[in-house]
Amino acid sequence: MSRKSLGESRNKYSLGIDLGGTKIAAGVVQNLQLISYVERPTEAFSSKQRILANIYDASVKAVKEAGIDLTDLSFAGLAIPACPEENGEVIPECPNLPKLGRVKIRPLLAKQLGCKVALENDANCFVLGEWFAGAAKNKTNVVGVTLGTGVGVGILLNRQLYRGKHWQAGEVWDQPLPGGKNLEDDVSGRKIAEALGVHSGLDVVQMARRGNREAKEIISQYGRNVGWLLAFIGRLLDPELFVLGGSLSQAFDIFEEEVNSFVKGRWEIWISKLGHRASVIGSAMLLNHPYPVSI
Structure with missing residues (x-):
């Protein structure tokens, strides 16, 4: 999709919200520029009402920081750590957001914010943000991989998000592996932390940077696992570029050699330019991207 086809809506104000298990990030986007950004705790284990109030609070603060009113918003996008269900209206059962499972959140937010709202998987929002304004700008086929507590994969083919028939494209984290494990057990910041009993x-x-031998071995194996995942996706989709995001992507230098032993230079690997703001920008731009259901 050409950026020239975005039309006048590109010049209006859109709100992006990244709803995670730990924090809520929100920001206002205009002309592909993030003009405000705020964060607040999610309080994921409090109550449904409390979390919804926190989403609204972050949204209002982002709008205020941008110097506008809620009535100036043309659209709001919500990035969630799962794939939305029921025509993009419902957050499914999700371990990071146990109080919001099966909540029909899109109409609730639309009523609160007074504008159209869309839900999207956070890895899809990440790759979309990087395509609009970050490391993947002007690319045609891109895969975004977030490496943090878990692992997420967002796919952009022919300049469009690829969600698949059930909106499950890229949801590889729970793919079963031999030995009773799933893929995220091998490509997870949580698992490598558990191995050494750290946070x-x-x-x-x-x-590992300080020379701890056991930590270096764990990071080396983590790098090989990430390399295997990228090589597998690369063989399947053959993208121009992988964009890595998430907290562990910032330590890519320490396991880059292991990753490249699998990727072997076939595909470019870039680190996110937008960092933790990519999903906010991507979610704000959902209205300017082909969306599979009416909003």
């Missing part, structure tokens, strides 16, 4: 995958990275 996060970045803690393991820091230990």
Whole structure:
């Protein structure tokens, strides 16, 4: 899709919201530029009402920081750590957001914000944000891979998000592997942290940088697992580019050699230019991208 086809809606104000298990990020986008950005805790284990209030609070603060009113919004997009169901209206059962499982959130937000609202998987929003305004700009076929607590994959083919028949394209994290594991067990910051009894995958990275032998071995194996995943996706989709996001992508230098032992230079690998703001920008731009259901 040509950027020239975005039309006048590109000049209006759109709100992007990235709903995670730990934090909610929200920002206003105009002309592909993020003109405000706020964060607040999700409080994911509090109550449905509390989380919805937190989403609204983050939205209002982002709008206020942009110097506009809610009535100025033409659209709002919500990135969620799952694939939306029931024609893009419902958050499915999700371990990161247990209080919002089966909640028909799109009409609730549309009523609160007074504008059209769309839900989308956060990995799809990540790759879309990088395509509009980041590392994947002007590319045609791109795969975004988020490496953090878990792993997410967003696919953009022929300049359009590829969601698949059931909106499940790229949902590889729970793919069963031999030995009773799933794929995320091998490509997960949570799992490498558990192996050393530390808080996060970045803690393991820091230990490896300080020369801890066990941490270095764990990171090396993590790099091989990531390399295997990228090579498998590469053989399947043959993209121009992989864009890596998530917290562990910022430590790519420490496992780059292991990744390249599988990728072997066949596909470019770039690190996200937008960082944690990519999904906010991508979700705000959903209205300017082919969307499979009426909003």
